[in-house]
Each structure stands twice: as C-alpha cells, then as structure tokens.
Amino acid sequence: xxxxxxxxxxxxxxxxxxxxxxxxxxxxxxxxxxxxxxxxxxxxxxxxxxxxxxxxxxxxxxxxxxxxxxxxxxxxxxxxxxxxxxxxxxxxxxxxxxxxxxxxxxxxxxxxxxxxxxxxxxxxxxxxxxxxxxxxxxxxxxxxxxxxxxxxxxxxxxxxxxxxxxxxxxxxxxxxxxxxxxxxxxxxxxxxxxxxxxxxxxxxxxxxxxxxxxxxxxxxxxxxxxxxxxxxxxxxxxxxxxxxxxxxxxxxxxxxxxxxxxxxxxxxxxxxxxxxxxxxxxxxxxxxxxxxxxxxxxxxxxxxxxxxxxxxxxxxxxxxxxxxxxxxxxxxxxxxxxxxxxxxxxxxxxxxxxxxxxxxxxxxxxxxxxxxxxxxxxxxxxxxx
Amino acid sequence: xxxxxxxxxxxxxxxxxxxxxxxxxxxxxxxxxxxxxxxxxxxxxxxxxxxxxxxxxxxxxxxxxxxxxxxxxxxxxxxxxxxxxxxxxxxxxxxxxxxxxxxxxxxxxxxxxxxxxxxxxxxxxxxxxxxxxxxxxxxxxxxxxxxxxxxxxxxxxxxxxxxxxxxxxxxxxxxxxxxxxxxxxxxxxxxxxxxxxxxxxxxxxxxxxxxxxxxxxxxxxxxxxxxxx
Ligand SMILES: Nc1ncnc2c1ncn2[C@@H]1O[C@H](COP(=O)(O)OP(=O)(O)OP(=O)(O)O)[C@@H](O)[C@H]1O
Ligand SMILES: [Mg+2]
Numbered sequence: 001x002x003x004x005x006x007x008x009x010x011x012x013x014x015x016x017x018x019x020x021x022x023x024x025x026x027x028x029x030x031x032x033x034x035x036x037x038x039x040x041x042x043x044x045x046x047x048x049x050x051x052x053x054x055x056x057x058x059x060x061x062x063x064x065x066x067x068x069x070x071x072x073x074x075x076x077x078x079x080x081x082x083x084x085x086x087x088x089x090x091x092x093x094x095x096x097x098x099x100x101x102x103x104x105x106x107x108x109x110x111x112x113x114x115x116x117x118x119x120x121x122x123x124x125x126x127x128x129x130x131x132x133x134x135x136x137x138x139x140x141x142x143x144x145x146x147x148x149x150x151x152x153x154x155x156x157x158x159x160x161x162x163x164x165x166x167x168x169x170x171x172x173x174x175x176x177x178x179x180x181x182x183x184x185x186x187x188x189x190x191x192x193x194x195x196x197x198x199x200x201x202x203x204x205x206x207x208x209x210x211x212x213x214x215x216x217x218x219x220x221x222x223x224x225x226x227x228x229x230x231x232x233x234x235x236x237x238x239x240x241x242x243x244x245x246x247x248x249x250x251x252x253x254x255x256x257x258x259x260x261x262x263x264x265x266x267x268x269x270x271x272x273x274x275x276x277x278x279x280x281x282x283x284x285x286x287x288x289x290x291x292x293x294x295x296x297x298x299x300x301x302x303x304x305x306x307x308x309x310x311x312x313x314x315x316x317x318x319x320x321x322x323x324x325x326x327x328x329x330x331x332x333x334x335x336x337x338x339x340x341x342x343x344x345x346x347x348x349x350x351x352x353x354x355x356x357x358x359x360x361x362x363x364x365x366x367x368x369x370x371x372x373x374x375x376x377x378x379x380x381x382x383x384x385x
Numbered sequence: 386x387x388x389x390x391x392x393x394x395x396x397x398x399x400x401x402x403x404x405x406x407x408x409x410x411x412x413x414x415x416x417x418x419x420x421x422x423x424x425x426x427x428x429x430x431x432x433x434x435x436x437x438x439x440x441x442x443x444x445x446x447x448x449x450x451x452x453x454x455x456x457x458x459x460x461x462x463x464x465x466x467x468x469x470x471x472x473x474x475x476x477x478x479x480x481x482x483x484x485x486x487x488x489x490x491x492x493x494x495x496x497x498x499x500x501x502x503x504x505x506x507x508x509x510x511x512x513x514x515x516x517x518x519x520x521x522x523x524x525x526x527x528x529x530x531x532x533x534x535x536x537x538x539x540x541x542x543x544x545x546x547x548x549x550x551x552x553x554x555x556x557x558x559x560x561x562x563x564x565x566x567x568x569x570x571x572x573x574x575x576x577x578x579x580x581x582x583x584x585x586x587x588x589x590x591x592x593x594x595x596x597x598x599x600x601x602x603x604x605x606x607x608x609x610x611x612x613x614x
C-alpha cells in the first residue's frame with residue numbers, strides 16, 4: 001500500500017458516482033478530440049510559399065473561362081500554372097461514396113504539386129498517356145478495394161456524360177498516391193480535364209481555379225495584382241491569393257461551424273468543471289472525520305493536500321484518457337467506413353492539449369477541497385455538531 | 386519510576402462567540418512511564434481536551450507539556466505531527482477506521498509514515514493483528530467486522546508503530562459489557578506485558594477498574610488527593 005493506493009481507493013469509494021463523473025469527463029474530452037483533430041486537419045495542409053491560386057472573384061464555386069488559364073500562365077513571375085475542376089464525383093452511392101474528384105491538366109498539375117506526387121514513373125506515365133486514366137489517393141483506393149488496372153465507374157452529381165446520357169464515367173485506375181500527413185492530395189481522385197471537357201453536356205471550356213507557382217515568393221504580391229488587374233472589369237473577375245491565405249479563408253468559411261463547436265466544447269467543460277468541482281468538495285466534506293484521523297495518525301497537512309489533489313487529477317486524467325482514446329477510435333472508424341471529404345485523422349498533438357486541459361481541470365476542481373483538507377484542524381474534524 | 390509526561394501550569398480555553406470558556410486553569414500533573422490511568426468525569430469536564438493536549442492534536446494557551454523530558458508545546462506543526470506519529474497511539478470511541486481499507490491496510494496506515502520496507506511493514510502489521518487476536522480477519526473491511534473487532538483493529542493500528550503512549554477516549558463506550566471487558570483486558574495486557582503507558586477516558590466505573598489508578602476530573606480540575614497519590 002502507498003499514497004497512490006489510498007488515492008485510488010478513495011476515488012472508487014462510491015463507484016457509481018465515480019463512473020458517472022468519468023463518463024461526463026470522457027464525453028467532454030471526446031468532443032475536444034474531435035474538434036481539435038478537425039481543426040488540425042484544416043490548418044495543417046503543407047503549403048509552398050510560391051504556390052498561389054487564382055479563382056473567381058465571386059466565390060470558389062464559380063468557374064472561369066479556359067482562356068484565363070493561358071493568360072495567367074504567361075503572366076510575368078509565374079513559373080508554371082495548372083487548372084482544376086470540381087467534378088462532383090462519387091462512387092456507387094451518396095453520401096458514403098462521396099469523393100473529391102478533380103479534373104486536371106496532368107503534366108502541369110504534376111509540376112505545381114510535385115512534392116506531393118512522388119509516385120512510380122510507370123504509373124505517372126500511364127496516367128499522362130491514357131485519357132480515361134485515373135489516380136487515387138492510396139487510402140481512397142484501399143477504402144473501396146480498387147486495384148491498379150481496374151476499371152472504376154464514377155458518377156457525378158453535377159454533370160451528365162454526353163456520350164451515354166447517364167451520369168457515369170468509366171476510368172481506369174493506373175496508380176495510387178501515397179498521402180502522408182499534411183499532403184495536399186489527401187482523399188483526392190485525379191482525372192483528365194480533356195476527357196471531362198469533351199464529355200460534359202454543359203460548362204465546356206470552363207475551369208474551376210488556377211493553381212500556379214511563382215518564380216519566387218517575393219514576386220507573389222506583384223503577380224497577384226497583375227493577374228487580378230488583367231481581368232478587372234471583365235465578365236470573369238478574379239481573386240489571386242497565395243496558398244496559405246487561400247487555405248485560411250477556406251477554413252474561415254467553415255469558421256462559423258468552428259465557433260459553434262468551440263462554444264459547445266467550452267460549455268461542456270464549464271459544466272464538467274462545476275459537476276466535478278462540487279462533487280469533489282462534497283466527497284472531501286463527507287470524509288472530514290477521516291481527514292482528522294489521517295492527521296492524528298501523523299499525516300502532514302501537505303501530504304493530505306497532495307492526496308486530495310492527486311485524487312482529482314487521477315479522476316480527470318482517467319476521463320481524459322478515455323475521451324481521447326474514444327475520439328481516436330471514432331476517427332479511425334469514420335476513416336475506415338468512408339464518408340467523404342478530406343479525411344480527418346487523429347492528430348497526436350491533441351494528446352498534449354488533452355493532458356494540459358486534464359491537468360488544469362484536476363487542479364481547479366481539486367484545489368478547493370484540497371485546501372479545505374489542508375487547513376482542517378484535528379479538533380474541529382472531531383467536533384460534535 | 387520516571388515521568389513520561391509532565392504538565393505544568395497548563396491553561397486552555399475556548400471562545401464560543403464572544404464568550405470565553407476556560408477549560409483548564411493552571412493544570413499541573415505527571416504521569417509515570419508504564420502507568421495505566423483511567424480518567425473519569427462528567428460530560429464537558431475537559432477529558433477529551435486533556436487527551437488532545439497530551440497527544441499533541443491541540444496546544445495549550447499557556448504552560449508546558451513535557452514528554453520524555455522534551456517540551457512538545459512549542460514544536461512546529463510539522464515537528465509535532467512527526468512526534469505524534471512516533472510516540473502516540475490513538476484509540477477512539479467510534480473506532481474511526483477507514484471504510485475503504487481492509488483491517489490489515491488500516492493497521493498499515495501509520496507505517497506509511499515510516500521508512501520501513503513493505504516486507505517489514507507486513508510483518509509489523511501481522512504482529513499487531515496477532516496481539517489483538519485478529520490475524521484471521523486481516524482481509525476484512527470494517528463493515529464486515531463487529532464493533533469489538535473494529536476496536537481491536539483500531540488498537541492494532543495504535544500500537545503498530547510501537548509508540549510509548551496510548552490515548553483512548555471512551556474506547557468501550559459503544560460496546561456491550563463482555564466485549565468491553567475483552568477490549569479492556571487487551572489494553573491491560575499491552576500495559577503489563579509491553580509496558581505501554583495508557584491514558585483512558587471512560588464513563589464506566591467497571592472499565593476504570595482495569596486501570597492501575599483512576600483520576601476524577603471536574604470542571605477542569607482533578608481531585609487533588611488522587612493526583613498526589
Ligand atoms: N473546539 C471547541 N470549541 C469550543 N469549545 C469546545 C471545543 N472543544 C471542546 N469545547 C468545550 O470544552 C469543554 C470540554 O470539552 P471536552 O470535549 O474536553 O469534554 P469531555 O470531558 O470530553 O466531555 P464528554 O464526556 O462529553 O466527551 C466543553 O464545554 C466543550 O463544549
Ligand atoms: Mg469527550
């Protein structure tokens with residue numbers, strides 16, 4: 001037996017109460033884990049300082065004429081430009097089969113996103129040379145059990161295939177893209193713009209947006225101004241930003257959701273704080289006499305304080321550990337089970353945050369009863385009331 | 386015989402609201418090493434207060450308390466706490482065991498304050514439980530034990546770190562006659578065979594007969610003849 005044994009025995013004195021407390025702390029930390037991982041996924045895509053993007057000034061769902069692309073590519077300071085279209089793709093059924101499918105110009109795309117497209121030359125060439133070829137992020141292929149060489153029918157919830165009149169296109173999977181943490185290709189499926197453009201019934205010769213590399217980050221502002229001024233007062237005005245700013249403004253669009261989540265998590269933690277705080281205070285008050293006995297036996301006030309504090313820390317760390325584990329488990333189940341969009345994976349940094357918050361929660365809820373126990377005089381602990 | 390305890394001109398009062406209630410006024414007494422003293426007296430006469438002063442769980446307002454030739458009344462809080470764990474064993478009327486711990490763990494509790502190894506601690510716990518005749522109840526929780534058995538565990542806890550002085554505040558106040566007598570003979574044995582000095586507060590004249598002598602306390606004063614004897 002040691003002080004830790006005593007602390008945990010005290011903690012489990014009323015098992016139902018303790019389990020309820022742990023469950024509520026677990027839920028708070030589960031929400032925290034999901035929120036932080038979501039936030040982390042949004043904010044931690046690798047960016048290149050020289051990578052910029054031009055899109056419609058109206059908003060990023062508005063398309064641009066293909067002629068814009070040539071002009072942007074020829075702008076001074078632009079090293080290489082590419083273009084992308086949103087295909088509105090899914091596999092078999094929505095929403096489970098939702099996929100971010102992009103119709104792209106392969107050769108320039110591979111230059112602009114070179115660092116995230118390290119795939120075998122044979123697969124790359126197969127993709128370049130076959131108009132109906134398709135590349136998929138490795139986790140996507142794995143999720144749907146696609147093999148390289150397999151023909152995959154993808155559907156669009158926007159476009160109709162002019163050749164068949166249906167919403168289905170057939171592609172051949174010629175390779176997979178490994179997507180380490182932060183890769184810009186997480187979750188992506190890439191198809192040829194040319195093939196897409198020839199087979200859609202509307203929106204021909206329009207492009208979604210134009211990512212490009214500048215010759216140096218120093219010319220970014222100049223390039224952006226040149227491009228946007230070039231198209232000012234035209235039918236299709238543009239907005240050009242560097243990649244980091246673009247990602248941030250994209251995240252900001254989701255920011256309102258983020259605020260709501262933050263408020264929910266905040267409210268959950270305030271509630272937990274009050275519940276755990278009052279319960280701990282009550283638990284220690286119930287033990288007034290036992291604290292008196294401990295002190296009589298020769299346990300110092302410091303030691304009694306540490307033991308009460310240790311108990312509340314134990315409680316909040318147990319709840320935090322379960323909550324983070326549950327969150328990580330839930331995220332991996334979600335990732336394995338499909339559901340579209342960029343995959344949100346468990347961010348290990350969450351563990352650190354959870355530990356800090358658990359520490360704060362344990363101290364804040366444990367300190368008042370710990371101080372009460374610390375100050376308690378033996379004669380008062382035994383006083384008849 | 387040498388004196389284990391010497392109280393000199395001890396004063397103690399409590400304030401309740403604005404009222405100041407004097408409990409002891411210049412109390413002087415001595416208790417010899419190896420004595421077994423029963424203290425009797427009406428409720429409110431100061432018996433518990435006296436035990437608190439002797440055991441260092443409370444301090445006198447004035448006067449000195451010597452234990453084994455050393456003054457304890459001016460020790461710092463920390464030193465007094467350490468002194469208490471080394472020199473005094475406490476036995477309460479309502480046992481005051483930790484409900485969450487087994488009998489053996491309750492007895493082990495004071496040993497957490499020593500440097501003994503876990504093995505030595507186990508041995509001491511076994512010895513203490515054996516002395517009170519409860520070696521077969523080591524794994525029981527307090528609520529699985531009778532009142533008498535709980536008080537035995539409490540006695541084992543009080544003697545496990547081998548203190549010189551045992552303080553018992555109405556140790557049989559909650560027990561029937563037979564059980565009380567068993568507990569009292571155990572205390573008597575501890576006094577006679579292990580040489581523990583025992584000071585026991587009791588309301589029960591029968592219980593007091595187990596002690597070597599009885600002191601009567603009334604309104605904070607002892608019967609002078611008894612004290613002198
Ligand atoms: N912490 C305290 N604060 C104020 N007054 C106290 C306190 N402790 C004891 N007293 C008062 O001091 C007096 C002596 O109390 P004490 O507990 O020593 O009596 P006692 O002889 O042990 O009585 P009993 O036989 O009922 O246990 C009583 O009048 C009591 O009300
Ligand atoms: Mg009393």
